[in-house]
Each structure stands twice: as structure tokens, then as C-alpha cells.
Amino acid sequence: MAKKILLDKINIPGIKSYEVYRQNGGYASVEKAIKTMTPDAITEEVKASGLRGRGGAGFPMGLKWSFIDKKSGKPRHLVCNADESEPGTFKDRYLMEHIPHLLIEGMITSSYALGANLSYIYIRGEYMWVYKIIERAIKEAYAAGWLGKNILGSDYSLDLHVHCGAGAYICGEETALIESLEGKRGNPRIKPPFPAVSGLWGNPTVVNNVESISNVPWIVNNSGEEFAKIGLGRSTGTKLISASGHIKKPGVYEIELGITVDEFINSEEYCGGMIDDRPIKALIPGGSSVPILPAHLIYKTAEGEDRLMTYESLSEGGFATGSMMGSGGFIVYNDTACIVRNTWNFAKFYAHESCGQCSPCREGTGWMEKVLYRIETGHGTSEDIDLLWDIQRKIEGNTICPLGDAAAWPVAAAIRHFREEFEYHIQFPEKVKNRNHFVDEPFESIKHLVTK
Amino acid sequence: MENKNYTQVINITPELKSRIDELISHYPADKRKSALLPVLHEVQDAHDNWLSADLMAKVAEILEITPIEVFEVVTFYTMYNQKPMGKYMFEFCLTSCCSLRGAEDMLEYACEKLGIQPGGTTEDGMFSVVGVQCLGACGYAPMMQLGDFYKEHLTPAQIDQIIEDCKAGKIILHDK
Incomplete structure (x- = not known):
């Protein structure tokens, strides 16, 4: 143990x-x-x-x-x-x-x-x-x-x-x-x-x-x-991880920092693998505010090293190819999840929770929610993706507290790693009317339809 | 419904007053205002789950602050209701992790069962159904808050049962 x-x-x-x-x-x-x-x-x-x-x-x-x-x-x-x-x-x-x-x-x-x-x-x-x-x-x-x-x-x-x-x-x-x-x-x-x-x-x-x-x-x-002997390098001790999403055994687990992400998701001791053994599509390792990782960056870093449950390894690659430990809010998505819908869901959360003091956050979170909602429901235009990118960039770093960054990062990461999915929503509005669109037809099986 | 002038009978019972005094005692004597959030919870629980302007003024008087100081707090925090809500308020978490596990379906099921729209209240004033932001039960989704407690791993059958239990008076809302 x-x-x-x-x-x-x-x-x-x-x-x-x-x-x-x-x-x-x-x-x-x-x-x-x-x-x-x-x-x-x-x-x-x-x-x-x-x-x-x-x-x-x-x-x-x-x-x-x-x-x-x-x-x-x-x-x-x-x-x-x-x-x-x-x-x-x-x-x-x-x-x-x-x-x-x-x-x-x-x-x-x-x-x-x-x-x-x-x-x-x-x-x-x-x-x-x-x-x-x-x-x-x-x-x-x-x-x-x-x-x-x-x-x-x-x-x-x-x-x-x-x-x-x-x-x-x-x-x-x-x-x-x-x-x-x-x-x-x-x-x-x-x-x-x-x-x-x-x-x-x-x-x-x-x-x-x-x-x-x-x-x-x-x-x-x-x-x-003695505490510093537990864990790995500068990630000392243990960490409570709240695991949720498409895994067999959601719950709270105490891990020694340094185990692999693979072990955490797939071993019987922790999450027990994916529900119905469906493929993993994305991971948010540290709560909604941290960047989402696409499948190919979950178990390995961009350098090909094992991704570990440490502060350093989870952030390996910066925001381009990494994420953050954050609060340890570990959300796992399988191939039926819609990243656009999920990003809209988070944007709605941040728009609701912005205290309203700083205008970039108060206005920007609302705009992001509205733009994401129209893309998700099949009313987006080809300019919307760039518009979203522009809004999130103008929020980040321009607010009193980190809520602005927390609202901007998930949007930026979703576009960075899942741009094709946004494009699909814009090109095939009829196919995304049903909110379970990727449950019926996972994006992986239809992504060849997206034209650049 | 929105334009009605609701009236509320204000009744600060001796039990409620003594609980308020206990809460005030948790802060330095010159910082009574700090007790505002916990006091508002207690007062709202004892007044059919909402806070009228008169009731807010009463809280201000007890805490020796101005009514606007209470009002600005009540309007900021989502747990305080400024109009009557159902006695049994089903608050479904709709944030990502719950959404992945069918939260919207559960909310819609409850609405259909009770014959109301999201955000609505049954005519007898017994039930409200609302969608809320993350309640911190992501691993036990889908779920809802009911009074001081969470109902987790929900299924339509369980929602049926909870509605029956509410009607039969078997649900404890507050842990006093």
C-alpha cells in the first residue's frame, strides 16, 4: 500500500x-x-x-x-x-x-x-x-x-x-x-x-x-x-486527488506524489480505468481552471517522458503541452465528451462567479459564455474561434485576482488542443443540435469531415 | 410572479435569538458585522427559506449595521433567496463533472415530474427546481442539494422516492 x-x-x-x-x-x-x-x-x-x-x-x-x-x-x-x-x-x-x-x-x-x-x-x-x-x-x-x-x-x-x-x-x-x-x-x-x-x-x-x-x-x-522523504523531488508528501468524470471509481484518493498518471487512472487501487473501457479523450488534472490535456499528452509529456503526478511533471511543457497540479481536481473525459460543450459549461460557471469588480473579467466571461454557447448550439461563425481567443487573451493578467486567468486558461487550452472540434460545430450545425451529439457519434470517428 | 409584493411574517423566536447571539459571540465585540453570513442562513431557514426587505432590516438592527449592508450581501451570495421559494428546493449541480454524468437529464426529469420549468415553483409552494453551479460532489454525480444535505448518485427512481418522502414529511431539511 x-x-x-x-x-x-x-x-x-x-x-x-x-x-x-x-x-x-x-x-x-x-x-x-x-x-x-x-x-x-x-x-x-x-x-x-x-x-x-x-x-x-x-x-x-x-x-x-x-x-x-x-x-x-x-x-x-x-x-x-x-x-x-x-x-x-x-x-x-x-x-x-x-x-x-x-x-x-x-x-x-x-x-x-x-x-x-x-x-x-x-x-x-x-x-x-x-x-x-x-x-x-x-x-x-x-x-x-x-x-x-x-x-x-x-x-x-x-x-x-x-x-x-x-x-x-x-x-x-x-x-x-x-x-x-x-x-x-x-x-x-x-x-x-x-x-x-x-x-x-x-x-x-x-x-x-x-x-x-x-x-x-x-x-x-x-x-x-521525514515528510520531505515522501514524494518526488520538490513535490513532497502525499496529495489528495478528487477523481471524477468517465472513470470506473470516482472518489477521493491519497497518492504519494510521483506515481504515474497512467497508474492513477488505470490501476485498481485508484480510478480503476475508464467506464465501459472507452478511450480517454482528455484530462483536466487540477480543477476547472487549469489547461485541459488532449489524449496524446496525458500519459506522456511532449518530450516522451512518463507524465507523473507531481507539480513539475503535470506542468511540463508549460501551457503549450502541459497543465498544472492545481487543487488536484482530476476530471477524466472519454470519447463521448464534447470539448466545446464542456468549455461552454466552464465559461458559464466563471461568468456566474465573477464578482464584477474588474471589467475584463465581468464583461469578458459573459462574452465567452455567449460565444461558446452559440458555437455549441450550431450558431457559430468562422470568426468566432478567433474572437474567443482574443477575448481570453484580454482577460488574462488584467484583473485584480486570478479568477480572470482561471476563466481564460480553459478556453485557450481548449482551442489550442481541440480546434478541429470547434470547426466541426461551425461547419456542421445540424449535427450538434442534440446535446449528446458525441455520445451518438464520437468526434474521433467523424473528424475527417472537418475541412481547413 | 416576479412583480408580486410578497409579505413575510417576521418572527425572531427566543431559540433563534439565542442561536444568533451564539454566532455573534464568535467574533470580537466590535466586529458584530462579521456574523452576517451565518446569521442570514439561520434567519432564512427559520423564515420559509427567503429574506424580505423587512427581514433584512431586522437582521441589520440585530447586528447594529445599516440595512444596505445586509442588502448588498444578500444580493451577492446565491444561497440567499429574495423571493419565496418552494419548501423543498431541489438544486441540481449542472457543472462539468455532473453534466458528464447526466445532470441535465435529472433536472429535466424532476421538472417534468413536478410540472414546472427550471427555476420554477409548484403552485402549492412545496417544490422548486433550480440548476446551480458546482457543489463539490463531482465524484458522486449526478446530485442535488436539498436543504442542508446532498442527495448523490441520483437516478429517476430516487428522484421519485425523494418527492414522495417530501410529500410524506419524511425529509429533514435542516440540521439544527
Whole structure:
């Protein structure tokens, strides 16, 4: 069996409860940290671990912690980003639902490292039953003395609460999340200042993903050096992958970074291969925002190397022939999927979720949705593909937050790798009227009809 | 339907007030506004799943902020309803991964079964069916949200059963 850090205890009956979690070694990292380690020593361990942010950006977590302003004397906060909303991603929910105390333990140990005395878990409003699970688990942790004043008789005190959103993808962006936590609309802030200097209520704040924080107990218990031995190269540790789409066994899997994409998709231990053994057509390895890969670039890179489940290998070839690890939202498409339809679907998502602050994103996402819709429904013109390319190019890099890029990249990648499919929709409008057009007649079998 | 002036009976019960106070206590004393999103969820759940302008003004009063501060939040976040919705609101995720596994078919099936259009509400006010953006259940598609819970791996037969259970009062909407 592959190495597990986060899910190694997931099958213990009752692990959701405080008692069982504690009996199985839970909260040991809090004891070790508070009784034997200085806050800075913990940050050093996290730095040594090489752990990279698991929300999507992949920024080194220890480095992010080291930016927190300790000189101003203002109160500091740790905010856990549990606003999991990236299409294709459902791993944080799995952790919180099945082993909620792991996140709470991580929050306490991490808050101690940052010198935060008031911390929050911001969870998306749709996960309301998970919010209740976390709320009850926090009450258990208070009752057992892991939260509140003078934890374990030390002079360290921490209050931890869970806060819920109300249906806004943008609140997964850390400054929008902070705005939302302050009871406002989720409009991202201009950086700088960064949250590490001025975050929640103007105080120094670190925002970390659920999975990132849940790795901290293991790092404190076993050392950053041991963590860095797991994985491959600069992709250290394990990663939760949310697998969905046309595979036999969708679900959440913990993998050791460095296995091949082939193994992940086709082995019995993970996705179990393709549904009905149909051919694979495309892969989005890291959530809807990252570039889609066509079949010939899934198992091998453009250089002919095995494509691996690491930050480096998934992005090998840049946007021309690679993609990104992102959030680990792994969406697999077989030959019945329509890439134009899928791209329109995502464009609709981003148009709906744009906060409206920056005009390139507010207007551009709407335009992309409309143009893609007309192509998909057989009303496109030959100029539309270039028009789409032009719109996405004008959004990318021209907005306050990365939502603009996230909306532009999938469109660019779809045109880059699947241009013929767009052309087919324009040349054969009658054949795409039915939304299941490629279910009835996969594109692979009819692509010779496209004329240049 | 859009132009009706709906009225709403506002009733901040002692239980609701005490839950609101608990939520406010999670933030520093001078940051009551931070409790706005969680408080709005509780208030909406206790008021037939929607928030009238009067109810928003009441929330503003409790949190010691202005009504516009509540209104601008209610209009930003999709989970707050500004008009009455069905008691049982079927929210089908239609984003990519669910779409690949037949989400549109499920939404259309539910609409046909209930005799309404997407976004519509049955005349008795019991059911609404809406299409929504990614709910984070991509591996368990097709699915819908119903109250505080998800119904996953949906089939037409299961939708039939859920509708029957709603009519029989067997569905728990909120985990209080």
C-alpha cells in the first residue's frame, strides 16, 4: 500500500468522534508543539517539509507563514480556507466529513506556530452539514481542553470558530474570503498589502487550505525532514486527488506524489480505468481552471517522458503541452465528451462567479459564455474561434485576482488542443443540435469531415 | 410572479435569538458585522427559506449595521433567496463533472415530474427546481442539494422516492 499521511486512519470505526480520534494518537502534535517546541521551530519544520499549498497555487507553506507580521504587535489570525468550490474538487469536504478532528488539530498546532489566538475555518455555505460536523467537533475540542484559555496549562490560548459562506466561488480567493469573513461581499482586495501584513480586520493573517493544515500534525510529530522523504523531488508528501468524470471509481484518493498518471487512472487501487473501457479523450488534472490535456499528452509529456503526478511533471511543457497540479481536481473525459460543450459549461460557471469588480473579467466571461454557447448550439461563425481567443487573451493578467486567468486558461487550452472540434460545430450545425451529439457519434470517428 | 409584493411574517423566536447571539459571540465585540453570513442562513431557514426587505432590516438592527449592508450581501451570495421559494428546493449541480454524468437529464426529469420549468415553483409552494453551479460532489454525480444535505448518485427512481418522502414529511431539511 502506498504511504498515507491524511487518510491512514480513515477506516477506523468512529474516527469522526473525539474519543476514537484521541485514542488513536490524535492531538499528539498539539502536546508536542506546546510542551516542547517554540512557534518558530514549528515554522522551520514546515519549511523543511517542502509542503506546498494544497488549495491550488502550490506556494510553499512554511515560507507563507514566515511572512506574517510579528513586529506590529497586532493580533494575528489563521484562517482555514474550506471554501472548496473549484469544479472537480471535493477532497477537503471528504477530510472534514470523515476525520474532522484532524483539521482542528492542525488548526491548533498551526495557530500556535503563527502566534494566532483567534482563528477561523471558513467553509462554503453549501457544505452546511459539514459545517455542523466541524462545529460539533470544535465543541468537543473545547470540552477536552484543546481550545480556550491556557491550553495544556501553558500561557498559550486559542479560540477557534467555524464560519460559513453562502455560495460564491470567488470567496476561495484569500482576500475575498477575508472580506466575506468580515460580513461583506466577496470582492478580492488589491495586493499589496498582503494578508500576512493586513488581513482579517486589518490584522496579520495567514490563509491556508484544509489539506495543507491537515498535514501539519504529521510534520510536527515526525519532522519536516521525514515528510520531505515522501514524494518526488520538490513535490513532497502525499496529495489528495478528487477523481471524477468517465472513470470506473470516482472518489477521493491519497497518492504519494510521483506515481504515474497512467497508474492513477488505470490501476485498481485508484480510478480503476475508464467506464465501459472507452478511450480517454482528455484530462483536466487540477480543477476547472487549469489547461485541459488532449489524449496524446496525458500519459506522456511532449518530450516522451512518463507524465507523473507531481507539480513539475503535470506542468511540463508549460501551457503549450502541459497543465498544472492545481487543487488536484482530476476530471477524466472519454470519447463521448464534447470539448466545446464542456468549455461552454466552464465559461458559464466563471461568468456566474465573477464578482464584477474588474471589467475584463465581468464583461469578458459573459462574452465567452455567449460565444461558446452559440458555437455549441450550431450558431457559430468562422470568426468566432478567433474572437474567443482574443477575448481570453484580454482577460488574462488584467484583473485584480486570478479568477480572470482561471476563466481564460480553459478556453485557450481548449482551442489550442481541440480546434478541429470547434470547426466541426461551425461547419456542421445540424449535427450538434442534440446535446449528446458525441455520445451518438464520437468526434474521433467523424473528424475527417472537418475541412481547413 | 416576479412583480408580486410578497409579505413575510417576521418572527425572531427566543431559540433563534439565542442561536444568533451564539454566532455573534464568535467574533470580537466590535466586529458584530462579521456574523452576517451565518446569521442570514439561520434567519432564512427559520423564515420559509427567503429574506424580505423587512427581514433584512431586522437582521441589520440585530447586528447594529445599516440595512444596505445586509442588502448588498444578500444580493451577492446565491444561497440567499429574495423571493419565496418552494419548501423543498431541489438544486441540481449542472457543472462539468455532473453534466458528464447526466445532470441535465435529472433536472429535466424532476421538472417534468413536478410540472414546472427550471427555476420554477409548484403552485402549492412545496417544490422548486433550480440548476446551480458546482457543489463539490463531482465524484458522486449526478446530485442535488436539498436543504442542508446532498442527495448523490441520483437516478429517476430516487428522484421519485425523494418527492414522495417530501410529500410524506419524511425529509429533514435542516440540521439544527
